[in-house]
Amino acid sequence: MSDTSEGPSTSDGVGGLTYDKSKRQWPNELNVFAALILIIVIFELLGAIFMQQSLLFDSRDRFDSIFNEARLRIIIIQVAIIGIIAIGVTQVIITAGIDLSSGSVVGATAMIAMSFAQVAQVSGNPNPKAIFGEWALDLPVIVPVFVGLGVGLTAGAINGLLVAYSRIPPFIATLGMMLFARGVAQWWSLGNPVSFPTDAYAVIGSGMNPVFIFLGLAILFHLIMNYTVYGKHTYAIGSNEAAARMSGINVPRHLLLVYMIAGALAGLAAVILTSKNLTAQSGMGLSYELEAIAMAVIGGVSLFGGRGSIIGTGIGALIIGVITSGFTFLRLGAFYQEMVLGMIIVGAVALDQWQQKRAAARA
Amino acid sequence: MSDYILETKGLTKHYGGVHALVDANFTLERGEHVAIMGDNGAGKSTFVRQITGVEQRTRGDVIFDGAPVHFTGPLDAREAGIETVFQTLALADHLNVPDNLFLGREKTKFDWLGPFRILNYKAMRDDTMAGLVKTGVKIPNIKNSIAHMSGGQRQCVAIARTATFASKLTIMDEPTAALGVQETAQVENIIRTLKEQGESLILVSHNMRQVFDLVDRIIVFRRGRMVANLRKEDTNGEDVVSYITGAKTGAEFEGAA
Ligand SMILES: Nc1ncnc2c1ncn2[C@@H]1O[C@H](COP(=O)(O)OP(=O)(O)O)[C@@H](O)[C@H]1O
Ligand SMILES: [Mg+2]
Numbered sequence: 001m002s003d004t005s006e007g008p009s010t011s012d013g014v015g016g017l018t019y020d021k022s023k024r025q026w027p028n029e030l031n032v033f034a035a036l037i038l039i040i041v042i043f044e045l046l047g048a049i050f051m052q053q054s055l056l057f058d059s060r061d062r063f064d065s066i067f068n069e070a071r072l073r074i075i076i077i078q079v080a081i082i083g084i085i086a087i088g089v090t091q092v093i094i095t096a097g098i099d100l101s102s103g104s105v106v107g108a109t110a111m112i113a114m115s116f117a118q119v120a121q122v123s124g125n126p127n128p129k130a131i132f133g134e135w136a137l138d139l140p141v142i143v144p145v146f147v148g149l150g151v152g153l154t155a156g157a158i159n160g161l162l163v164a165y166s167r168i169p170p171f172i173a174t175l176g177m178m179l180f181a182r183g184v185a186q187w188w189s190l191g192n193p194v195s196f197p198t199d200a201y202a203v204i205g206s207g208m209n210p211v212f213i214f215l216g217l218a219i220l221f222h223l224i225m226n227y228t229v230y231g232k233h234t235y236a237i238g239s240n241e242a243a244a245r246m247s248g249i250n251v252p253r254h255l256l257l258v259y260m261i262a263g264a265l266a267g268l269a270a271v272i273l274t275s276k277n278l279t280a281q282s283g284m285g286l287s288y289e290l291e292a293i294a295m296a297v298i299g300g301v302s303l304f305g306g307r308g309s310i311i312g313t314g315i316g317a318l319i320i321g322v323i324t325s326g327f328t329f330l331r332l333g334a335f336y337q338e339m340v341l342g343m344i345i346v347g348a349v350a351l352d353q354w355q356q357k358r359a360a361a362r363a
Numbered sequence: 364m365s366d367y368i369l370e371t372k373g374l375t376k377h378y379g380g381v382h383a384l385v386d387a388n389f390t391l392e393r394g395e396h397v398a399i400m401g402d403n404g405a406g407k408s409t410f411v412r413q414i415t416g417v418e419q420r421t422r423g424d425v426i427f428d429g430a431p432v433h434f435t436g437p438l439d440a441r442e443a444g445i446e447t448v449f450q451t452l453a454l455a456d457h458l459n460v461p462d463n464l465f466l467g468r469e470k471t472k473f474d475w476l477g478p479f480r481i482l483n484y485k486a487m488r489d490d491t492m493a494g495l496v497k498t499g500v501k502i503p504n505i506k507n508s509i510a511h512m513s514g515g516q517r518q519c520v521a522i523a524r525t526a527t528f529a530s531k532l533t534i535m536d537e538p539t540a541a542l543g544v545q546e547t548a549q550v551e552n553i554i555r556t557l558k559e560q561g562e563s564l565i566l567v568s569h570n571m572r573q574v575f576d577l578v579d580r581i582i583v584f585r586r587g588r589m590v591a592n593l594r595k596e597d598t599n600g601e602d603v604v605s606y607i608t609g610a611k612t613g614a615e616f617e618g619a620a
Contacts, residue, residue, distance in 0.1 A: 229469050230478040232458070236466055239455035246417065246453040247467030248438025257478060306457035 028300045028307070032315045035298075039319060043326040055322075055329050071329070073208070075321040079295070080214035081205075081276070083317040084269045086292040087214075087221050088156075088262030090313045093296050094225075095258055096238040096305025097163060097170035101177035102266040102292055105155045106285025107185035109270035113148030114194040114280035117141070117201040129195040131188075141200035148271035149264050155181055156263015160256035178289065185282040195279040205276030213272060217265070222310040234258060238305025294341065295320055298348050304356060319344075365429035368393045368532055368563045369414065374423035376409050383409040385587045387423070391532070396554070396564040398574040401584035401607055407567045408450055410584065411536050415447045416440040428531055438467055444531035448521045448538050450567070460505040461491040464524045494527030498553045515546025522553050533557060536567045551577060571600045583607055590616050 043055045058068050085102045092099045118127055120137035130137060155177055162173035188194075203209070225231035233254050236244040245251050269288075274280040299316025301308025320341065327337040369391040376384040384406045391397055399407050413420045414427075416434025425432050427443060434440040437447070454463050461484070470483040470490075491505060500519040502512070509517055518538060525533045535554075539547040547570075554577050557564055568574050574581060575595060583591035583606040591606040591613040605611040 224479060227481055227484075228476070228479045229471060229482060232462060232466070232469060232482060233478075235457055236455040236462075239457040240453075242451065243453040243455050244466070246437050246449060248436060248441065249467050254478075306455070 029309060029312050029315065032298070032300045032312050032319075036315055036319050036322065039322055039326075043322065043329070046326075046330055050330065053329075055326055071325060073211075075318070075325045076211050077208070078324060079317040079321040080210040081269050081273050082288050082291045083214045083295065083314065084210075084217055084272070085262075085266050085288055086295040086313050086317060087217055087310060088265035089289070089292040090296045090299075090301050090308060090310055091221070091225070091234055091258050092170070092262050093293070093301050093303060094234050094238045094305060094308050095255060096241070096303075097255070097258075098174060098293070098303070099159065099259070099262050100171065100174040100289050101155060101159060101181055102262065102269075103285040103288035103290070104178045104181035104185065105152055105263060105266040106270040106273065106288055107282055108155070108181040108188070109148050109151040109267045110274045110280035110284045111185050111188040111194055111282060112151050113144045113267070113271050114197060114274045115144075115188070116147045117144035117197040117274070118194070119196050119198050122196050127196050129193065131194055138198060141198060141204070144197075144201055145204070145271055148267045150267070152263040152265070152267015152270065153260055154263070155266070156260040157256065159263065160259030163259060164252035164255035182282075185284070188282070191282055193279050193281045194274075197275065197278060201275055202278060203275070205272040205274070210272050210276060213268075218310055218314050225310055230254075230257070235306055238307075240306075291320065294345050297345055297352075300348070300352070302352050302356070303349060304352075307352075365426075366392055367426070368395075368428060369565075370424075370426040371414065372424040372426070374410070374413055374425065375421045376406075376413055376418065377421045382587050384413065387584075387589050389582065389589065391563055391565065393563055394561045395580065396558055396566065396578040397580045397582060398578040399565060399567045399582045399584060400569065400574065400603060404586075405584040405607075406587040407584050408536055409587075411447065411449075411534055411565070411567065414440070415445055415534060417449075441468070441528075446525035446528060446530040446533045448518075448525060448533075448535040450536040450540070454509055454517055454521055456510040457508050459508050460495075460502055460520055460523075461487045463509060463520055464491050464494065464527055468528075490527055491523075494523045498523045498526045498556060499549070500553070513546075515542050515549065518542055518546065519549060519553070522550060526553065526557065530562065532563045532565070534565045534567075537569065538566070539568070539570065539573065547573070571603065574603075575600065583613075585609055585612075588616070592616075 040056060047053050047055050054068065056068055056072060058065055085106070089099050089102060115131040116136055116139055118130055118137055120127060120134065122128065127137060159174050159177050162168045163170045225234065233244065233249050236247070236249060237251055237254060241251060270285065273284060295316040296308065296313045297303065297316070298319050299308065299312035299314065301313060323341060324337060327334070367390050369389070371387050371389040374384060374387040374389070387410060399410065401407050412418045414425055416436050416439050427445070432443060434443065440447070455466060458466065465487045470486045471480040472483050474480045488505070495502060495505070498519070500523045502516060502520070509520060512520070518541070522535070522538060539550050542550065551573060554564065554566065558577070566574070566578060579595055581591070581593045581595065581598065581603055582589060583593070583603065585607065592615070593603065606613065
């Protein structure tokens with residue numbers, strides 16, 4: 001082997017044997033985390049100036065701790081359910097796709113799953129909201145949970161088949177599913193809410209359970225995205241689909257799986273949401289898809305594909321939670337909050353685009 | 364065992380009405396390095412895509428390692444022992460060097476987990492190091508995504524990929540077309556290393572100096588057809604150019620083009 005090829009671009013390592021720490025990349029999640037801290041600091045300052053209170057810390061000695069635990073809990077419960085959807089949406093976006101259907105899939109799944117979760121008797125009388133006959137009442141809790149996952153999975157599979165095999169752009173395929181699933185939600189009980197779930201079903205979304213489920217799934221999918229072939233191929237497809245295909249990855253089959261997982265997670269979110277609210281309504285999940293996309297985008301997931309992480313989306317979810325809570329805390333109207341969120345989303349995408357350009361210019 | 368590692372008979376590819384490749388009869392001996400030359404659009408890349416399973420041929424036979432083959436995809440060809448550096452780099456920008464080297468054939472644990480089987484990062488990193496050492500490719504930090512690397516480094520990664528896996532045939536489609544002088548020299552060194560190791564190689568190139576430096580034999584394509592098959596000793600640059608431009612056609616190919 002000859003060693004005469006000492007080029008300028010290759011002179012700073014020896015036979016690939018270096019792990020030059022100074023050449024290591026700065027993880028993008030740290031930037032997102034810094035943004036979260038910055039936003040908290042801004043709210044703390046505004047709170048100290050205008051409210052003489054702290055947003056996240058215990059400033060009134062009401063609690064026996066340094067944090068205002070009640071508000072922290074509200075922040076995280078508030079984002080947990082949409083956060084579960086965002087875990088799936090993150091994977092879809094990493095493949096350079098998009099899923100606009102998740103909010104409507106939540107609506108349809110809520111109606112259908114809840115119909116299998118109803119009790120037979122409400123305070124001694126037959127359940128006035130019963131959708132089906134007696135056979136569907138007082139079923140074991142596993143039935144509505146599986147129905148919910150199944151409906152979500154089916155919707156995701158249809159999205160996936162359309163995107164992967166008929167090459168309909170993800171935007172259009174999932175827009176179609178968004179309208180279709182909302183229609184299903186309204187048709188299911190002709191606009192009537194589905195109520196009175198069994199006690200076992202009501203446990204799923206009670207208290208802090210949505211948060212535990214969200215955190216459990218976030219950790220699970222963080223591991224999957226980083227340590228399994230599924231994760232690697234998801235990034236590869238979003239990064240360079242042609243390269244992925246040439247490397248022998250079955251791209252359509254993989255995309256189908258990604259959209260199915262996203263659908264199943266939306267279905268699960270619907271189960272938790274209806275359990276928490278003890279009722280299902282056809283309008284449930286409205287604009288959840290946009291909030292989930294916002295969490296991912298704010299968390300550094302690139303709409304061009306190939307970049308982003310579950311951790312980033314988790315931090316993105318917290319940013320949205322803190323902003324929502326912060327505006328309530330400052331007693332500012334929800335419209336300001338939406339304006340600020342809108343600006344942050346556009347800013348995050350602009351930043352991503354700028355980073356991509358810079359990376360391309362350097363290479 | 365057949366003397367030829369690769370043989371094509373009447374290999375033809377039509378894209379609708381475009382006859383991109385017509386009746387290519389090609390042979391490659393074991394350990395031999397052959398160059399394919401020809402104008403843009405002559406069908407060189409099309410030829411490569413037919414033997415590497417990227418596309419399905421219109422007709423003809425491909426005999427690899429003594430047996431007829433029908434690769435259904437590039438992975439199929441790779442598993443059979445054909446490593447290819449495609450003209451358009453088949454690398455994923457956001458992945459690092461080992462991830463790219465092993466893309467589509469990851470080393471894994473717990474394979475019963477199906478698509479969720481666990482990546483064996485350590486084994487892949489070790490093999491990557493070995494491949495980089497073998498080819499003399501130098502990368503500042505193999506854990507960085509390749510988006511931050513120069514064109515030459517990326518091309519070297521693509522080539523190191525072929526050298527990391529023991530292959531029977533390596534194909535490179537214009538590997539130095541977009542590289543500077545230093546980077547080209549490095550790629551050429553890798554090709555010499557492959558020659559010393561007795562690997563068979565097909566090199567698609569426009570670079571006359573490079574071709575005469577590196578290979579044993581030169582094939583010329585013109586408008587989808589093979590028009591010359593020249594031993595390096597029996598020809599020179601001027602001669603090859605006249606075949607490329609159409610001023611001459613090899614005796615055995617007369618009437619074809
Ligand atoms: N996918 C395709 N569809 C239609 N025509 C194609 C396709 N790929 C290549 N061609 C045509 O086939 C001919 C040979 O192309 P190619 O093999 O890329 O040439 P080369 O690599 O020698 O420059 C060209 O005329 C090109 O336009
Ligand atoms: Mg070409």
